Amino acid sequence: xxxxxxxxxxYFELKLNEGESKVVSLKEAVREYVKPGMHVYxxxxxxxxxxxxxxxxxxxxxxxxxSCLGALENINMLISAGLVKRLVCGYAGLAxxxxxxxxxxxxxxxxxxxxxxxxxxxxxxxxxxxxLGLPFMPTVSLKGSSIAEENEKGGxxxxxxxxxxxxxxxxxxALKPDITIMxxxxxxxxxxxxxxxxxxxxxxxxxxxxxxxxxx
Numbered sequence: 001x002x003x004x005x006x007x008x009x010x011y012f013e014l015k016l017n018e019g020e021s022k023v024v025s026l027k028e029a030v031r032e033y034v035k036p037g038m039h040v041y042x043x044x045x046x047x048x049x050x051x052x053x054x055x056x057x058x059x060x061x062x063x064x065x066x067s068c069l070g071a072l073e074n075i076n077m078l079i080s081a082g083l084v085k086r087l088v089c090g091y092a093g094l095a096x097x098x099x100x101x102x103x104x105x106x107x108x109x110x111x112x113x114x115x116x117x118x119x120x121x122x123x124x125x126x127x128x129x130x131x132l133g134l135p136f137m138p139t140v141s142l143k144g145s146s147i148a149e150e151n152e153k154g155g156x157x158x159x160x161x162x163x164x165x166x167x168x169x170x171x172x173x174a175l176k177p178d179i180t181i182m183x184x185x186x187x188x189x190x191x192x193x194x195x196x197x198x199x200x201x202x203x204x205x206x207x208x209x210x211x212x213x214x215x216x
Contacts, residue, residue: 030052038178040066043181045074054077068088073095
C-alpha cells in the first residue's frame with residue numbers, strides 16, 4: 001500500500017517549470033490581497049474564500065463594493081456580516097432550493113445597502129470591455145428597460161447612434177474591479193489556471209481586475 005501511495009504521489013506531482021511558486025494558504029491570500037474599501041468581483045460562488053473574508057473582516061468597516069452575476073448565498077453571507085456597502089449584480093436573492101427573495105438583502109437595503117442592477121449579459125459585456133482595456137462595450141440588451149433608465153442616471157449606461165446606420169444602441173461602461181476571486185478546474189504552483197467557465201465571467205473578471213493583464 002505504501003509503494004502504491006508513492007507511485008501516485010510521483011504521478012500527480014506538479015513540478016514548477018516557470019517563475020516562483022505562488023502557493024499560499026487561503027488565510028494568507030485574503031490577508032495579503034483583500035483590503036477594506038476594495039471593489040471585489042466574485043465569480044461563480046467561491047464559498048471558501050467568502051468564509052475566510054468574513055472571518056478576517058467581521059466586526060470591521062470593510063465597506064466593500066461587491067460585483068457578481070448572481071448575489072447568491074455566498075454574497076448573502078458577506079451582506080449579513082455587514083461587509084458590503086454597494087452591490088453590482090444581475091440577480092440578488094437565494095437560489096436553493098429555488099430562487100426566492102432574501103431576507104438578508106431586504107434587511108441590508110433597509111440599513112443602507114446600495115444595489116446597482118444589470119442584466120447577466122451586460123455584466124459580462126462590462127467585464128469583457130475591462131479585460132480588453134476598452135472604456136465601454138456596445139449592447140442592445142437593455143433597450144427600453146428600467147435597468148437602462150436607472151444606469152443612464154448613474155452614468156454607466158449611455159445611448160448613441162450606431163455609426164453604421166442601424167439605429168440607436170446602448171453603451172455600457174467597462175467594469176474594472178480591484179480584484180477578482182474565482183474558482184479554477186486546476187492550477188499549477190506558478191499560478192497558471194484553467195477557469196471553470198472559460199471563456200466567461202471568470203476569465204474576463206480576472207483580466208478586467210486592476211491586477212489583471214489584458215494583453216495576455
